[in-house]
Amino acid sequence: MHLQSEKKFTALSFFSGGGLLDYGMKEYFDFIWANELNPQPALCYKHNVENHIVVGDIESIIDHTPSALPEVDVAVGGPPCFDFTSNNTAGKGQQGEHGKLIWAYFNGIKLVKPKAIIFENVIGLYKKHRSTLDELLNSFRAIGYQISLGSLNAETFGVAQSRDRLFIVGIRKDLGFTFRFPQPPHVHKTVRDALSDLPAPTAVNQPILVPNHVVTWTSPTPERIHDLMLHPRNQWIGARRLQWDNVSPMIGFNIGKDGRAFLHPEEDRKITVREFLRLMGVDDSFVIPDTVKITNQYKLIGNGVAVPVARALAETLHQQLRDALSN
Missing domain, CATH: 3.40.50.150 (Vaccinia Virus protein VP39)
Known part of the structure; x- marks a missing residue:
């Protein structure tokens, strides 16, 4: 229309x-x-x-x-x-x-x-x-x-x-x-449909290729993610690895500090803010300013409407x- x-x-x-x-x-x-x-x-x-x-x-x-x-x-x-x-x-x-x-x-x-x-x-x-x-x-x-x-x-x-x-x-x-x-x-879309065309996320303090698509490998570390997979009850309850050919579970306001409750389907890292936005059906022209703290970036997505x-x-x-x- x-x-x-x-x-x-x-x-x-x-x-x-x-x-x-x-x-x-x-x-x-x-x-x-x-x-x-x-x-x-x-x-x-x-x-x-x-x-x-x-x-x-x-x-x-x-x-x-x-x-x-x-x-x-x-x-x-x-x-x-x-x-x-x-x-x-x-x-x-x-x-x-x-x-x-x-x-x-x-x-x-x-x-x-x-x-x-x-x-x-x-x-x-x-x-x-x-x-x-x-x-x-x-x-x-x-x-x-x-x-x-x-x-x-x-x-x-x-x-x-x-x-x-x-x-x-x-x-x-x-x-x-x-x-x-x-x-x-x-119209059904999978995690693969939503995320697979994104380039690799930018590391902190590196030139940003896609807005809000930045990741730190230290919170949590890959070693802690592996420990989470082996001993889930000793780590963050509810953290899970997304599946490429399925939909994401519900993203809520309590998605974990800095989004760590959801893990990438293959890589040993949390989902980036841009990936979470994609999983809310948000186009890439929607950009969260860097002046918004990263924890609040994840939280406002979890509180939003698809x-x-x-x-x-x-x-x-x-x-x-x-x-x-x-x-």
Whole structure:
């Protein structure tokens, strides 16, 4: 779809992170405001999306300067998922410091009342915290939204990663329609498809050939990787070597310090930031600035939305909004 001659819908995002969700949607929506608490991923957002991101506590913005939130057609965002994730047995749900932020998202929507909303989170919110999810859905309905709930796995959208995520899409009731989720194209890619055309990564302090494709051989050393393979319970739990002809397991926010939880299919090293971006379906024009610490580079990827999924949602919502407003 060519949008150059079409007026885009305006949008804002909460909990914007490094901007992967907005990056995947910006062809269809004109983002004019975004918010992120952590200044490090916000640097990545500025570099790849736009300079409009506001760094600060969204709860404080809503409570003290609500007029800072602009009127927009669409609001998107994925509140922190740590307290809802399925593999976090100590997850506190909405009682946790992270979990309670789903209500900051809700309060932002209540203020702005956009035509449509997109909320993203982990499947654990559905599987382990269903009462909280139901409370959130009913709250959206109470302020005037027709709600659609669904899960999308990035693997079915041509991403070389099994990444299942929960999405809430709300349409303001006065628009008179219910959102229909995009049908996945079921284009399957393997780790080989995603990574095999990359050159060898650059060593630290050497000229960089591909942005964010830099590796250190000292953290962890090849010797420690071999020890990990022989004695996995004595090292980092969950570290695994990727398989060329399969998809990557889910890349989460806890991918290990500096990404060391995932190993290259053949080489005795961790996966580079560029390789992780490839496994999120991100094209190489997306570059994380060197001013972002390496640990934060890996973390913002693990917290992000696979770009082809974001793009499919944006295209579908854009078309359905246009159809509804043209009738």
